[in-house]
Amino acid sequence: MKKMLMLLAEGFEEVEAVTVIDYLRRMNIIVDTCSINGERKVIGGHRITIETDKDIDKINSIKGYDGLIIPGGREAAIHLRDDGRVIELIKAFHDEGKILAAICAGPIVLNRAGILNGRKVTSYPGFDNDLKNSEYKDDIIVEDGNIITARGPAVAVYFALKLIEILAGEERVGELRNDILLDKVEEAIGK
Numbered sequence: 001m002k003k004m005l006m007l008l009a010e011g012f013e014e015v016e017a018v019t020v021i022d023y024l025r026r027m028n029i030i031v032d033t034c035s036i037n038g039e040r041k042v043i044g045g046h047r048i049t050i051e052t053d054k055d056i057d058k059i060n061s062i063k064g065y066d067g068l069i070i071p072g073g074r075e076a077a078i079h080l081r082d083d084g085r086v087i088e089l090i091k092a093f094h095d096e097g098k099i100l101a102a103i104c105a106g107p108i109v110l111n112r113a114g115i116l117n118g119r120k121v122t123s124y125p126g127f128d129n130d131l132k133n134s135e136y137k138d139d140i141i142v143e144d145g146n147i148i149t150a151r152g153p154a155v156a157v158y159f160a161l162k163l164i165e166i167l168a169g170e171e172r173v174g175e176l177r178n179d180i181l182l183d184k185v186e187e188a189i190g191k
Contacts, residue, residue, distance in 0.1 A: 002066050002167040003030040004099070005059070007086060008052055010037060011075025014044040015153045016103050020069060023160035026179065027172050031069070034059060036083050045073045056085050066167060068093045072104020072124060072152065080109040087113045094146070099166060103150040103159050107131055110147065120144040124152040157182065 004024060008017060021031045033052040035042045040052045062068075068090065070080060080086045090113040093100055102110050104124040108131070110116050116134040122142040123131060141150045141162050148166070150159040157180075165173045177183050 001028060001030060003032070003064055004067050004069055004101075004163070004167075005054075005062070005065050006031055006033050006069040006071065007056070007080055007089075008033055008035055008042045008050060008071070009076040009079035009083075010043055011045045011073045011079065012042065012050075012071050013073035013076070013104055013153055014046055014048045014050075016071035016073070016156045016159070017044070017050065019156035020071065020103075020160045020163065023157070023176060023180075024163060024167075027164050027168050027176055029164065029167050032065075036080065036086060045075060056083075056089070059089065062089070062092050062096065062098065065093070065098065067099025067101060067146075067163075069163070070100075070102040070106035070109050072102075072106045074105045077105035077108050080106075081112045090115065097146055099146050099148065099163070101148040101150075101159070101163055103155065104152045107149045110149075115147070119147055121147070121149045122151055123149060 024031050032054055034054040035052040036056045041049050043049050094115045107121050107123040111131050119134050120142050121134045122137050128136045140155045161173050
C-alpha cells in the first residue's frame with residue numbers, strides 16, 4: 001500500500017491539506033499527518049484545528065513512505081521553510097527519489113532545501129519571487145520528475161488527483177472523479 005507524509009504547521013491552508021488527505025485516503029493511500037510544533041494539534045490559517053497522526057520528532061526514518069506533501073498557507077510555509085528538521089527531511093526524500101509535492105506557498109519550503117534549482121515549478125501568485133532559481137510556470141500543476149507543485153486552494157482537487165495518478169494509476173483517478181461527481185461539475189461548467 002502506498003504511503004505519504006504530510007507536514008503541517010500553524011497557519012496551513014485547510015482546504016489544501018484536508019482535500020488531499022481525504023481524496024488520497026479514499027483511494028487507500030495512507031497519509032500520515034505530521035506536526036512540527038511539538039503538539040499533535042495544529043491550527044490552520046482559518047482557525048480549523050487538525051489533530052495530526054505524528055510529531056516530526058518521532059519520524060526516525062522515511063522508509064515506507066513514497067513521498068512528502070506540503071500544503072500551503074503563507075504562515076505555515078514560512079514555519080516549515082525555517083525549520084531545519086523539515087529541510088533535512090525534504091533532502092532525505094529527495095536523495096531517495098521519492099515524491100515531493102507542494103501547493104500554494106509550499107514550494108518555498110522545497111526551495112529552501114535547495115532542490116528546485118533549474119526545475120519546473122509553480123506556486124500561488126507572488127511566491128515566484130522566492131523561486132528564482134527554478135523555471136517558473138503559470139500552469140495550475142507542474143510535474144518535473146519527482147517534484148509536483150500546484151497553484152493554490154482551488155487547485156487542491158486536481159493536485160490530489162495528480163498524486164493519485166502517480167501513486168495508484170489513472171484508473172483510480174477515474175474512480176475518484178466519478179465518486180466525487182467531478183465529471184458532472186466539469187460538464188455543467190463547460191470544461
